[in-house]
Amino acid sequence: MNCIENLHKAYILTWIGDYKTASELARECMQLLSDSVEIRRKVKEVLKKADREYKISKKLREESINTTDLIQVALYYLAKRLSVKKDNDIEIIEKGNIKLSVIEHLLVKEVRGYCEGCRGYKYSLLTSAKGYLILYDEIIYAEFFEGNKDDVINEILKNTKL
Known part of the structure; x- marks a missing residue:
């Protein structure tokens, strides 16, 4: 590399x-x-x-x-x-070539992710929560509320097969 x-x-x-x-x-x-x-x-x-x-x-x-x-x-x-080191208080979830983190704001939860080797574009509404998901090449982004974090992550992992 x-x-x-x-x-x-x-x-x-x-x-x-x-x-x-x-x-x-x-x-x-x-x-x-x-x-x-x-x-x-x-x-x-x-x-x-x-x-x-x-x-x-x-x-x-x-x-x-x-x-x-x-x-x-x-x-x-x-x-x-x-290269500046920062305190990492965000939980990083790794599944194969995918890394995700969930950032919780007041009402909205934000999922940011990286999918190594993924290519393409996909937009969908989340079925497991009220929110949306955008996959653009290596970048994963989702926002949701009124839903379970684990269900949303599982749905994102299913959708990353572009």
Whole structure:
């Protein structure tokens, strides 16, 4: 798995609340991008030297910093943000290639999920509770109220076979 795929997965996992796995993936990516330290130092020097904003691109070219280097630095900073550990008080439910979390608000319960390898789009009303379900590629999202959480999760697991 390459760094961009790791960061993509880590971003979605932070959305569902799985900060531990997301942090591990981001740290792996940070190790791969650790050689960007020199590039970051050069970019900081260029930013200090440039007296006008429109001169930055010319000075970057003069220092032989190309687009690929800048993307590498940007990916490093994204990985750094995703690697921050947070307290995980959200219960993560794992069933095969699917990870789900249930977030309870005042009246509405929200299910956020990640289905590795799933493709396609599906929208349906939940039959086990009052609410709806949206499956879009790897992302699972549902909102419901007046229903049992376990019944809704079982219905989501049945519907993820796209």
